[in-house]
Amino acid sequence: MSKAIYRNSAYNTFLHVLGASMPSIIGIAFTGYFGGVKKIKQLLKKIINWKFNVIFYLLSLVTLNAQLFLSYFICSIIGFNIKVFVNSSFQGFKTDSVLGIFALFIVIVLFGGPLQEEFGWRGFLLPRLQKKFHPIYSAVIVGVVWSLWHLPMFFISGTGYNNFLVYMLVTTILSIEITWIYNKTNGSLLFPIFIHGIDNTCGVLLNVSGNQINKASTISHIIVIIIMVIIVIDMCKKTSKRVIEI
Template identity: 40%
Template sequence: MPSVMATIFTGYYYGINGMKKILKKLTIWNVNPFFYAFVFLYTAMSIYIPEFICSAIGVNYKIYINNHISSFQLTSPLAILGCFLVIMIFGGPVGEEIGWRGFVLPKLQNKFNPLTSSIILGTIWASWHIPMFYFHISGYDMSFISYLLETIWLTILFTWVYNNTRGSLLMIILYHSFDNFVMAICFNDFMKNFNMYSVIFWIIRLIVLLCIAFDMIRKPLK
């Protein structure tokens, strides 16, 4: 896993102080409240706002909610919390983010601007999941190009949050977990089919992307 590899590399090249520095980022919680709201709400809002717009203009499109993920029946707050924690610990966020955002991203940003760093890291991150496509793992039934673009998009968002929360891996792990959780329970076909919902969805994403990219370019790293 990337997090394990990053911890090993950090320990080898930078010693115990390097490991303490990277792990300390897991404890950065006192950040601008806006980013808590963004982390907790953005993914769900990005899915439901296009549905609301479709309804407002008379287009019938419904987001279907799965009431179970794997063996979890999401019928109680405890089950939802348990499922969320499983996704966080075993579904990628904890196993990846110390590596991607804790180790690789700072190295890239030492050489490139945040936007370019995000594109490079997003490509690496997507490529890490190529075996999922080869073995036809559930959830990876889209084209790899679509997945690559989605991953680069998500990486840009993660970089923006990371840079604006003093490098908080806690915030990134929470964001990664919420994104995975919401996408797992919301059944939709906008990644594979072309319809009015997908048009609105991608237009909104493009607007958000342009705003964040502009913010990345104009705001130097501290």
């Protein structure tokens, strides 16, 4: 095959989207392999399982990246010399309006990871792990696998991926948060996709500047740790629900 195909923007985009979609493609394929068409239909229906208390939607907005930037914002209010701001554009999207931000969010959900991956991570892998392990252990395993899936990105320049160990830690924390909501909503895939999308959007949309970022960062990370401890404690309760595979 000619190498020119990789220099063609249309082919390049297609191959990128196809490659990024493999977790969901494989998750759906394996679901069909082990359970047939009936199980695939059950899996796909989990994405429209939305009738839950509004509190879960509000909690889904406060993802890991949102927690960090919200903490930065609080620090700025109490007197730290920092400023939290919204980037005016990203990848051609004008994000200086609510409509622009919403459009970016939709594109990220469809092509930036959430829909491309969640049928694999939370649709197929997580419920099967939870059949054998505690939800926390299962969430950690998914976080590690999720991180390793992105490992090749750390060898490609210009992708924005830097420290893999930090990335794995952050991804595992996010995996625990998603697992917590996932179990609270009886295995709805809508919430993992929504949380994944919000977190990715916050990561590229929000920014911070100022000469006290390091001090504010310490406080922000302490807040994230406190939130994580609260979630882990709740997940350790004997009454915690565990979603078994479909």
